[in-house]
Amino acid sequence: DTEVTQTPKHLVMGMTNKKSLKCEQHMGHRAMYWYKQKAKKPPELMFVYSYEKLSINESVPSRFSPECPNSSLLNLHLHALQPEDSALYLCASSQDWGGFFLNTEAFFGQGTRLTVV
Amino acid sequence: QQPVQSPQAVILREGEDAVINCSSSKALYSVHWYRQKHGEAPVFLMILLKGGEQKGHEKISASFNEKKQQSSLYLTASQLSYSGTYFCGTVDQTGANNLFFGTGTRLTVIP
Numbered sequence A: 001d002t003e004v005t006q007t008p009k010h011l012v013m014g015m016t017n018k019k020s021l022k023c024e025q026h027m028g029h030r031a032m033y034w035y036k037q038k039a040k041k042p043p044e045l046m047f048v049y050s051y052e053k054l055s056i057n058e059s060v061p062s063r064f065s066p067e068c069p070n071s072s073l074l075n076l077h078l079h080a081l082q083p084e085d086s087a088l089y090l091c092a093s094s095q096d097w098g099g100f101f102l103n104t105e106a107f108f109g110q111g112t113r114l115t116v117v
Numbered sequence B: 001q002q003p004v005q006s007p008q009a010v011i012l013r014e015g016e017d018a019v020i021n022c023s024s025s026k027a028l029y030s031v032h033w034y035r036q037k038h039g040e041a042p043v044f045l046m047i048l049l050k051g052g053e054q055k056g057h058e059k060i061s062a063s064f065n066e067k068k069q070q071s072s073l074y075l076t077a078s079q080l081s082y083s084g085t086y087f088c089g090t091v092d093q094t095g096a097n098n099l100f101f102g103t104g105t106r107l108t109v110i111p
Helices: none
Strands: A005-009 A012-013 A017-023 A029-035 A044-050 A054-057 A062-070 A071-079 A087-094 A110-114 B004-005 B009-013 B018-023 B029-035 B041-051 B055-056 B062-066 B070-075 B085-093 B105-110
Touching: A005 A087, A012 A017, A017 A029, A017 A087, A044 A062, A044 A071, A054 A062, A071 B085, A087 B062, B004 B085, B009 B018, B009 B085, B018 B085, B029 B062, B041 B062, B041 B070, B070 B085
Parallel strands: A012 A110, B009 B105
Antiparallel strands: A005 A017, A017 A071, A029 A044, A029 A087, A044 A054, A062 A071, A087 A110, B004 B018, B018 B070, B029 B041, B029 B085, B041 B055, B062 B070, B085 B105
8 A cells, every 4th residue: 555545635614614634644654744735836845743743843823733643644733724725735654764754755645625715 | 945946847749858957055865856747646756865876767867966956857758648747855964854845847748
């Protein structure tokens, strides 16, 4: 199984709603990532988890709250989002090679297309 | 921190070759290359590690100039399926497990 599965595929939420995005992988990867991608732009790194601990937070607003409950699962909790947060949210994972997680490819999920109204 | 790619866009006829460049202002540990088709996830193409090791596909090659923090992706004998947006992803030498994507190159292959 070489898949990263993201749910839901599409999400529409109001600015006062609370929702969560889910990402799952069963490849034994110990690093997982959240990226945000606006149309015609490159993916922007948001968070990195390694061994279920948050290792990188790229100055993301607190209305985005990541969680890594176990080695296979990564969540992104959303609260009080703004319309400009509408984007494709991508999850990725990679394997540990002697302490480096990016000596080999990162596997990406198909993403959740989020619309904030 | 975002690497800069050139060109921004290129149109090729089937069978033609293309080179996509990626330049970073930081000392790099590795460079990744991904292709993303519209509405789909990025797909891994190639990785180049500091020290010269390469891992990737047979029909795509790349180079990595560690001193200049630059990488180039070479696409030969292009096919229609090569169309998409190409991103380099760079990992810097701080040792952090980051992967920052470049500005992107939109490649269109026409019959």
